[in-house]
Structure formats: structure tokens, C-alpha cells
Amino acid sequence: MNEVVSTAAPQSWYLVLSTLLFSIGVVGVLLRRNAIIILMCIEIMLNSVNLLMVSFSAYAGNTDGQVFVFFTMVVAAAEVAVGLALLVSIYRNLGSTDIDVLSKLKG
């Protein structure tokens, strides 16, 4: 792997790609009303940030960034477990996962 002649993509492309993925995630959160799809869009955003961090880590030759990505994955897994449990109990109480129905905290 190390003796491969360097023809890799420049790092700025990864910056553009992860920015684009993050923006797609934001649009998804704003656009959709189904809570489970909003959770998926949050996953896309987390992954775009992970990709950016790995690219910086790889191009700077510093391992710390990849350890942080590892921790981000850990937190994402915990977040999805709790988020889906919340979603199940919301569905049980309201019969829907539409976020516009969830206006009880508005006061």
C-alpha cells in the first residue's frame, strides 16, 4: 500500500464532498416530516463530518482524528438506539411519527 505512486485525489475535493453531504442532510431535516427520515439525515450529517475528519487525519498523518471518528461512531450508535426507542414510544402514544403532530411541548 505504501509503495503506490501518489495519484490520490487532492484533499480539497474531500472538503467539497463532505460539505455537500452535510448540506444534503440539513435539507433533509428541514424538508421531511417523518421523524425516522430526519434521524437518517442526521446520520448523513454525522458521516459527512466523519469523512472530513478522516481526510484531515490521513493527509496530515495524524492518527488522533481517526480515534475521534471512532468515538463519533460510538456516540452515533448510542444515539440511534435511544432515538429509535423514543420514536417507538411516540408512535405508541400518538399513532404517527409525523413531527408536526409533536407540538405538545409548545405550551
Add this chain to the structure above:
Amino acid sequence: MTSEIIFYFLAAVSVITALMVVFSKNPIYSVMWLIACFFSIAGHYVMLNAQFLAIVHIIVYAGAIMVLMLFTVMLLNLNRESEPHKSLLTKGIATVTGGMLFLVLLAAMRSTQLGAYASPEASDAGFVQKVGMVLFTDYLLPFEMTSVLFISAMIGAVVLAKKEKH
């Protein structure tokens, strides 16, 4: 040259699948597109010479998170296209906001100090040995704390999803 083509291909796959996640009517299809998106991101990790993270990414996302998502979609019987749509105005505003966020972030990243290496192949930062050494020396305490996070998430999920007795 080859890796540039692979990058273009993987980038196109990631962006298109991410867009399909957002614009699919049926939540099941969204989950499937999300799996494809995660696999393409794992491909990016391989291209960045981060083998450990690529494998962990596939195991955690495709193996655990996606199964959980699919389970929930099927359990809640959401696999129908009955989602009421937001008004055209809201959709337009959401899309314009996302596009403007993209432009602002790009403008902010123009002054980024990029990494020192010309290519990720020159660094061994992503090798399992390196990651393991850093994880179990410098980041040992956070690593142990993740077990506490996981057990609290586990207990929280069980408590939240349990049926309440009336």
C-alpha cells in the same frame, strides 16, 4: 489517475444516494439508499488509507444501525407513502437554506490550512496498529467511558421502548 476516477465514482454514488434518502417517498427505500451511501463512505475511507475505520464503519452502520432502522420502520408499519407533504413554500425555503449553507461553508473552507501530505498513501495514520496504539494509550480513559455511555444508552432504550402498565 485511477484513484481520481474511483474518487469521482464514489463521490457521485455518495451524493446521489444521499439525495435519494431525502427524496424517497417510502421510508424503506430511504433506509436502502442510506445503506448504499454508507458503503460508498466506507469506500472513501479505504481510499484514504483508513482500513480500520472502513471495517468498523461497515460493521457499525451496515451491521447494527441499519438493522435497527429497518426493524423500526417495519415494526411501526411506516412502509407506505402516506406522508403528508409540506407546502411548496416551506420546501423552497428549505432547499434554498441548504444551498446557502453549502455556499457559506465552502466559502469558510477556502481559507483552510490543508494537510501536510500530498496523498494519504504516504501516511500510515489509519493502520490498525497505529490506531490501536493511540486508542489504548492517549485515549484510554475516553475509550473506557464509552462503555458507560453504551450501558446508559442500552438502559435508556429498554426503559423508553417498554410498554407502560396501566
